[in-house]
Amino acid sequence: MKTILLLSAKELREGLRNRWVIAATGLLAALALTLVFLGSAPAGTVGAGALDVVVISLASLTIFVVPLIALLISHDAIVGEIERGTMTLLLSYPVRRRQVLLGKFLGHLGILAFATCVGYGLAALALAATDKGIGGESWTAFATMTASSVLLGAVFVAIGYLVSALARDRGTAAGIAIGIWLVFVVIYDMALLGILVADQGHHVSGGALNALLLFNPTDAYRILNLSGSNEIAAASGMAGSVQSVALAPLALIAALAAWVAGPMALAALAFSRREL
Amino acid sequence: MSFNIELDAVARHYGSVKAVDGVSFSADAGEVVALVGHNGAGKTTLIKLMLGLARPTSGSVSVLGQDPADGDVTVRRRLGYLPENVSFNPVLTGRETLRFYVQLKGRRPKEADALLERIGLAHAADRRIGTYSKGMRQRLGLAQAMIGKPAVLLLDEPTTGLDPELRQQFYGIVREMQAAGTTVLLSSHALNELEGNAGRVVILDEGRKIADGSLDELRRIARLxxxxxxxxxxxxxxxxxxxxxxxxxxxxxxxxxxxxxxxxxxxxxxxxxxxxxxxxxxxxxxxxxxxxxxxxxxxxxxxxx
Missing domain, CATH: 3.30.70.920 (Lrp/AsnC effector binding domain/regulation of amino acid metabolism (RAM) domain)
Structure with missing residues (x-):
């Protein structure tokens, strides 16, 4: 355990020096603050709370940005160290490869968690300062959104490690990482939509759709946050889908957790078999 | 009585390439053995086999009585390794880096300061490694290999890029470690500097051992x-x-x-x-x-x- 903490502390320190932490925090904070100041305009007097609007728009944004940051940090983690020659040295120490992977994971997760909590937290503070009438339910939704954003980041960190453990060189790892981002964030949903439209509800049942949505971590995240509370579901236009998509929040969180554990286990396997 | 390093008919093939092909030798405590051969002769692969980073296709490797591929923690603690072209993260300082490695070996962080002093890097300890010269990085690499007074030191091309003065310093440190009973195995293709520094020379070519002995013995055999x-x-x-x-x-x-x-x-x-x-x-x-x-x-x- 001490070894894992040492490794993650080193990863954190490098993240600070590389300005990864500053860059990610700054980016997320800038986006979140922009949404806060723009966000109150479309809400108008519809009745949706200001924070609810922010949760909806931030969640949609998170789906694009957080996986990208996570993949950027993680795709290089193994293959990059192997290429630079630092991995051989590290593995000559009393360290197991599993520990290397877990240590890096904790470090990278720490960077992401810090960036998300501080970035989104600043936005929430700005909103709370200008609007006193935010209800408790809205705050819960915001907290859920922030926490699940970190979880979504963890998913893509794990996927990034898997890519990094398998890729021959850094360039390949970067290419595959971008491909994965495109698939999960853009292509998957468009394809799914296309299938549903073409199918006209004949073959794809509600259960199959649920399964297909759980098969993409960004969809699990989206449903978790956009249909989490009735207020938000109504405001995000997801009220209709909430009835047909019967996925409990716990099932969605479990799906996200499985999306962390699965790629991590595969990455550990691939890394343990890799010769340096 | 077992040796600190023992290789028995070790072979490592990558596809049809025989990187190491039936090499046997052993090294005892207090011995300095040089692996000599041109690039691609199998020196680095041999060292990786001794580190357990590669597994032999056939034959057996034993370091400090254990198979290095098991990754036994107590063995790893008594092993020092300096890779060819050692590299460190350039954004960390020398002290931060060395402390990390010291703690990874389960030693007290203070040992890092003593080692920095010993290899003459104390003045640059708090500068980023990105600002170091090649010689300074190499010295930092040597410092990390010396953590915890290892029983076995594996040094892959340790003197490439060092100027003559640093080279002398380096062999001074090797002699000290040897006197303390460390088995030092170093690979090199700068042959002349081994004179007087390596007790034994193992010559490798295309993955095979073609000569093994002290310099005097080899001279006698060669009848040059x-x-x-x-x-x-x-x-x-x-x-x-x-x-x-x-x-x-x-x-x-x-x-x-x-x-x-x-x-x-x-x-x-x-x-x-x-x-x-x-x-x-x-x-x-x-x-x-x-x-x-x-x-x-x-x-x-x-x-x-």
Whole structure:
């Protein structure tokens, strides 16, 4: 355990020096603050709370940005160290490869968690300062959104490690990482939509759709946050889908957790078999 | 009694490439063994096998009594390794980096400061490694290999990129470690610097061991001639040749220098004659065959087989 903490502390320190932490925090904070100041305009007097609007728009944004940051940090983690020659040295120490992977994971997760909590937290503070009438339910939704954003980041960190453990060189790892981002964030949903439209509800049942949505971590995240509370579901236009998509929040969180554990286990396997 | 390092008929093939092909040798405590061979001869693969980073296709490797591929923690703590072209994260300082490695070996962080002092990096300890010269990085690499007074030191091309002064310092440290009972195994292709620094030399070629022994032993086996040069006063070369009885192979370099490549059995006779009363020379130089010649000899021997 001490070894894992040492490794993650080193990863954190490098993240600070590389300005990864500053860059990610700054980016997320800038986006979140922009949404806060723009966000109150479309809400108008519809009745949706200001924070609810922010949760909806931030969640949609998170789906694009957080996986990208996570993949950027993680795709290089193994293959990059192997290429630079630092991995051989590290593995000559009393360290197991599993520990290397877990240590890096904790470090990278720490960077992401810090960036998300501080970035989104600043936005929430700005909103709370200008609007006193935010209800408790809205705050819960915001907290859920922030926490699940970190979880979504963890998913893509794990996927990034898997890519990094398998890729021959850094360039390949970067290419595959971008491909994965495109698939999960853009292509998957468009394809799914296309299938549903073409199918006209004949073959794809509600259960199959649920399964297909759980098969993409960004969809699990989206449903978790956009249909989490009735207020938000109504405001995000997801009220209709909430009835047909019967996925409990716990099932969605479990799906996200499985999306962390699965790629991590595969990455550990691939890394343990890799010769340096 | 088992050796610190023991290799028994170790082979490691990558596809059809035989990176290491049936190598056996052992090294005891307090021994300095040099692995010599040109690039691609299998030195780095051998070291990776000893680290457990690669697994042998056949044969067995044992380091400190264990199979290194098991990754036994107690063995790893007593092992120091300096990779070829060692690299560190350039954004961290030397002290931060060394402390990390010290703690990874389960030692107290203070040891890092002592090591930085010892290898002469204390003044730059709090600067980022990105600002270090190649020699400084190499010294930091050596410092991390010395953590915890290892019983086995594996050094892959440790002196490439070091200037002569640092090289001397480096071999000074190696001698200290050797005196403390450490087994030092270093790979090199700069052969001449091994003279007086490596007790034993293992010559590798295309993954095979082609010679193994102390430099003197190898010289005896190779039966390479010693170059003897006699210098006299101006215009004395002719007198020298006559004095020596015009032996075969005696070359006149210029007006006052003659030279001969003396085989081991002829060397003594030549010297006795040269040292006779009234011999007309002022200076005598003997150049024993260097490692370069030895290496070339063993390689040629293998090629003709």
């Amino acid at each position: 001639p010693t170059r003897i040069r006699l210098t006299s006063g101006e215009g004395g070369a002719r007198r020298l040749r006559e004095w020596m009885g015009e032996p075969k192979g005696l070359r006149q370099i210029n007006g006052h220098i003659v030279e001969i490549d003396a085989t081991p059995e002829y060397k003594a006779a030549f010297l006795r004659r040269a040292a006779g009363e009234g011999a007309p020379f002022e200076d005598l130089d003997m150049v024993p065959p260097g490692l370069d010649e030895l290496y070339a000899h063993f390689l040629a021997g293998r090629a003709s087989q």
